[in-house]
Amino acid sequence: MTRQPLTTRQPLPTIYHGLDAAAVARLNSLTGQRSLNPGEYLFLQHTPAKSVYVLESGMLMMERSSSTGRRQVMAFMHPGNYIGITHNEHYDFTVSALAKSTVCEIPLKAFVVLQDEVPQLKENVRRIGGNILAHAFDQVFALGQKKAHERVCFLLKQLSDRLPQQRCHSVELIMTRQDIADYLGLTIETVSRAFSKLKQEGLIDVYSAHTIEIRDMAMIEELALAD
Amino acid sequence: MTRQPLTTRQPLPTIYHGLDAAAVARLNSLTGQRSLNPGEYLFLQHTPAKSVYVLESGMLMMERSSSTGRRQVMAFMHPGNYIGITHNEHYDFTVSALAKSTVCEIPLKAFVVLQDEVPQLKENVRRIGGNILAHAFDQVFALGQKKAHERVCFLLKQLSDRLPQQRCHSVELIMTRQDIADYLGLTIETVSRAFSKLKQEGLIDVYSAHTIEIRDMAMIEELALAD
């Protein structure tokens, strides 16, 4: 069996994929815009799930917290991402903005009705759910099986995959080290040391704490996949 | 906010939930039975996904392996569970039998067609997908944030929740310590020590390696939730 990513990923579907103009128009008629400043919450864990969202610009973070204050970041979200999948009447995670962001807000009730009338829309949501699940499984594998520096590579690869194809593999880390640590199940110090180690080994350059250049993508990928 | 499980769970839906007799009959007309002995594979990671399954009896395990041999167990599956959710044309995990098991095999193509004709069936699959996702998020939280003995409690709670409501909280661990370790992102020795520690603290009794009695369910739950 040839070397390959554990999960083969199609281009990420959006809820708009393959919709005709009429459907898009109907969808847009339901939606409202919302702006978020860094640190602001889109919604809170345990509050009623009355809307779903599509991220237009900026970056969001999805996290789950226990009452003891332990926090797990579940995902970092990029433009185009659909937000609000839940099997409850309540959100079971919090979503907040890492950067100035804008989202489309779609009332859940109306969205569900529209899905029944536009099968392609329902299909899109189904596919997105599948992608989210695949992402969650990747994360389970990473947290269960990978070492600290491999987990950091796992994140770097995820972020660089979101970038438009380009020669220079420069990655903007908009989130803080604490966010990264809580995403990877580590501490900020361990994350910091992992970056230092990768830098020292020549796999990356750290221009500033939030601007990383990947110098050896092949090696980063190998570590990311732990393959 | 009152103490509560991180994820509130409805009674687990099956694909049969709310179907009328005609729909069930049509579904059954598609399905074949299959028997598995312990250790036997239902299907392998990276093989074409041509069927989905419903576990009738026994216990299955879903796992993902990398080519270096690192293995992550994603789930243990109980009767009624639906198996084969994938967003690929290939399964991205292996499913094998822990005990003698029987499954219903449903050809994927025909199942998809039937879903279009029976909206309730499609709805059931959607709900199941949501449950699987919720389970995956729980696991991410556990692997990212919990200590070894808390992860073991997390598993004990998951298994005891599957049991019919009864006074004595006796849990059968059908899987090996290695399976448990690979599920929780630990080693067999650490799992074994965690059991010993819980036993010594009087939270459980270990009758044999595969038969555990939970003596202090409240405490186990507290550790499981890390709340």
Add this chain to the structure above:
DNA sequence: CGGGACCTTGAAACACCTCAAATATGGTGG
């Protein structure tokens, strides 16, 4: 330029892992 938040680095503690040996378990054939 000053201050607060964020990040990095170091040293020591700790949890978990690795390696090794002893013990228990469960299945099989006598």
Add this chain to the structure above:
DNA sequence: CCACCATATTTGAGGTGTTTCAAGGTCCCG
């Protein structure tokens, strides 16, 4: 039914990676 065997589990000792605690440095914004 029992003895035996292979396999699985437990336990111990020592090593490693990650965390914790602490200090110093850097960046960014007013």
